[in-house]
Amino acid sequence: MDELQNPYRPGAGTQPPALLGRDAYINHFGTLLRRALNGMPGKSVMPIGLRGVGKTVLLNRFTEIAENEGLAVAFIEAPETGDLRSLLTRSLRKILLTFDARKPSAKALKALRVLKSFQMQLPDGSSVSLDLDALAGTADSGVLSDDLTDLLVAAGEAAVERDTGILIAIDEVQYLTAEELGAAISAIHRTTQLNLPVVLVGAGLPQLPGLAGDSKSYAERLFEFPAIGSLNDSDARAALVVPAEAQGVTFTDDAIAALIAETAGYPYFVQEWGYHLWNHSQGPRIDLGDVDGVRTIVTDHLDRNFFLVRLDRLTPKEKEYLAAMAELGPGPHRSGDIAAALGVRVESVAPRRSGLITKGMIYSPAHGDTAFTVPLFGEFMMRTKGRA
Ligand SMILES: Nc1ncnc2c1ncn2[C@@H]1O[C@H](COP(=O)(O)OP(=O)(O)OP(=O)(O)O)[C@@H](O)[C@H]1O
Ligand SMILES: [Mg+2]
Helix, strand or coil, X not given: CCHHHCCCCCCCCCXXXXXXXXXXXXXXXXXXXXXXXXXXCCCEECCECCCXXXXXHHHHHHHHHHHHCCCEEEEEECCCCCCHHHHHHHHHHHHHHHHHHHCCCHHHHHHHHHHHHHHHCCCCCCCCCCCCCCCXXXXXXXXXXXXXXXXXXXXXXXXXHCCCCEEEEEECHHHCCHHHHHHHHHHHHHHHHCCCCEEEEECECCCHHHHHHHHCCCHHHHEECCECCCCCHHHHHHHHHHHHHCCCCEECHHHHHXXXXXXXXXXXXXXXXXXXXXXXXXXXXXXXXXXXXXXXXXXXXHHHHHHHHHHCCCCHHHXXXXXXXXXXXXXCEEHXXXXXXXXXXXXXXXXXXXXXXXXXXXXXXXXXXXXXXXXXXXXXXXXXXXXX
């Protein structure tokens, strides 16, 4: 069928043609936001889940809702290197300048001066242009958690004066350094106590609650970590059927059953399968023969676009560790069993394991357990053994 009309969207953060199975989170977020605007900020939401389950898409949906409610939005993707101070400086500068541009405002001006102090602590000093004097003694201690607290309190007060709020959305939160994550938690703790309309949402890999708890013991009272996973059978079916039906294309029941089994309901796999099926089928009815016909093409795309790209960033030793996990079968696996499979002592592979956690390849679902953060990664390793 015509690729130009293909509704499916395999990608990173690309809005799916139908966003299935997330209504409860979206409604909950809407309520939370409106309560914050009414001076009753509550817990911050941080959806967590494996690669490709739709965390970024959900975060994008949250920012849309916030924009529709008139909030100012800062969307930040945490880089692996950690650079929160400069990323926040840039996005808050934009927001505060907009507050001030609409009508000169004492609070926005003050917040901009606090921002100036905040950015002076950056290694490259005043690289962001702000044509005003820093507010000495505020946000300039060099201690990130104190400075960020000063900044978000000032920004929150400016938002109140403008009768609005601020949403800070951070994707890939697990890449923040411990200091940055701790600072974000402390700052939001303070703005929440002051009933300021500053809302933090984030998304990250499943190790996030552990990281947050290590940073601040009260994190679990401040954050909710809903687990975002694969779609259940009826949502996976709808994710495939709804976009096609809009163009008069249908699926046979056995084709759908095969697709649910192939994708295990993982959103990224659903989009990739839908995309190639569409391109290679004659239509208007997609059947089991079509599914069988594109299997090699889809597997090849998944290997190259979803799995292999992640392996490229690893050292040979790290790859060996993942291969040993894959050999052990579907996880999670005890760290001791993985070390045994490698023929070494647990302590000697601990640095490799923590390196892989930092790179976001594996996580620890329970103490001493290790699992892949990429769905079906073990199967991929086994399939491409000797080739990868
Ligand atoms: N609820 C959903 N229903 C159908 N498709 C979805 C859904 N959520 C996401 N997708 C699709 O899945 C793919 C992956 O989404 P997204 O990039 O948001 O995942 P992610 O969890 O952020 O992945 P990563 O951890 O690699 O960043 C995209 O192609 C997107 O269109
Ligand atoms: Mg993402």
